Amino acid sequence: MSEKLLEVQDLRVTFPTHRGDIDVVKGISFDLGRERLAIVGESGSGKSMTGRSILRLIRSPGRVTATKLKFDNIDLLDQSEKQMRALRGARISMVMQDPKYSLNPVLTIGEQIGEALRTHQNLPRKQVHDRVIDMLDQVRINDPDRVAKLYPHEVSGGMGQRIMIAMMLIPEPDLLIADEPTSALDVSVQAQVLDLIDGLIQQKGMGLIIISHDLNLVANYADRVLVMNAGEIVEECDASALKDAQHPYTKGLLAAVPRIDETREELPTLDRSQWDAT
């Protein structure tokens, strides 16, 4: 953690409703170096909103506020929309959840991957093509020349997610936000995809925020873990220290995970009364 890649202080994401404004992210703070940070929580805990707010991709009427939201000493909240576009994809990228919906059905895979590169760097067509093929090769796709010409519906989910990763890594960003990168995939493919992200991150020395609902899966691929619940960070610890977690929510989540040598008749469910003040 020599340099701070991302500094977040009192980050809030607010949506206006008929009953007044509702904070879905309630003033969270964390720092990130060139390391791997996992944000874990159940659905609705605000983890995806946190990821998207860093790229300022919250759709209006949602609002993002923070006392500090700095990426590489650039104040993200101070940037114009044009300046943000120069950052998105180029320096901060985001891998989205489900490749089936996150890839444009009417454009070829090669076109969609190349687009990210062409947007940020002015390269001749031939060179873009070579980089695309090379990138597909790096995400371990066989026969990249053929795959580049395919459409998203012609590839499997696991391949789709690797294509998504290729698309987001090709401009060589400094920070990758992976929003549930494996939740749409088969268990057998999940580890493959995470290994792939991990390998590329380490090799390129990038920062990673991995957002997931799967505590154990993510703990293996992160240095630090943030546990979120109802828009707040309830636990922050090193990934290796996860089993010593203090907060009852984290403990409850961990207890609910089935073990290979399971002896319990019934898995425990979360007892929310322990922390739910609201």
Next chain:
Amino acid sequence: MLAYFAKRIGMMVVTLFLIITLTFFLMHAIPGGPFTSEKMLAPEIEEALNAKYGLNDPLWVQYLNYLKGIITLDLGPSFKYPGIRVNDLILDGLPVTAKTGFLALLCVAALGIPLGILAALNQNKWQDTAVMMLATVGVAIPSYVVATVALYIFALQLNLVPTFGLDDWRGYILPVAALSGFWLSFIARLSRSSLLEVLGQDYIVTAKAKGLHPLSILFKHGLRNALIPIVTVLGPVVANLLTGSFVIEQIFALPGIGRHFVLSISNRDYTTIMGITIFYAAFLMVMILIVDILYMLLDPRIKLADRNK
């Protein structure tokens, strides 16, 4: 691919044959004939006319004779306009109908789609409200009302456009406006909802996360997907507009084929009814085929031909 088109064209021929057969027998089921009218003709004359046009033959003989004509693309003589063949009737009316129809189509596509985009991009703002209000009015008010009121205001009171005829370009304004009003409104609404749906998709967030320019997101990622349902509707719209509207042609006294079609039914002008029906049906089927081809170009998920076969 070639096999697919051969199959499609074969199916079109079968469909057309069914339409011809159905129309032929339904038409003959209407009481009366082309030569029965209020001004009673002398029975001998009517008899002679019926004999001349073969209307005394058994129905199936008439049917076979008609089919024989169709195969040589001969739609037969008109019963109501002596000496004029139905082929010529259609060819005479078609330029007028097609020209107004084509202009109306241009209005629908060139105004309807951009208005829909404008509304979608300004969802719930005043531009959206204005477009949607106009579109609702356009869908709700029948074209003949628009035509008559417009004729009264712009032609009679303000004298800006001629009341009838297509002698100069101003003559086209009102018929084209009346003809395109409904579909323009319809397409504007459809474009708006289609684009809004597409812009809410995850791949649009992906495109934003890549840092693409908003125009690139709109045109390359948004519109191409949003156009798919619009193209579906445009096929029949093209057929509808290019074949003309009886009401509009009547109000503006345009010598198109829409007029002939309705008049031919009340006149029992058998050959004209058949001729125009066949022409409309064939035209519609060709338009649908074109829509299917466009589909394939727009959406790679749609395959017209079975790849495996």
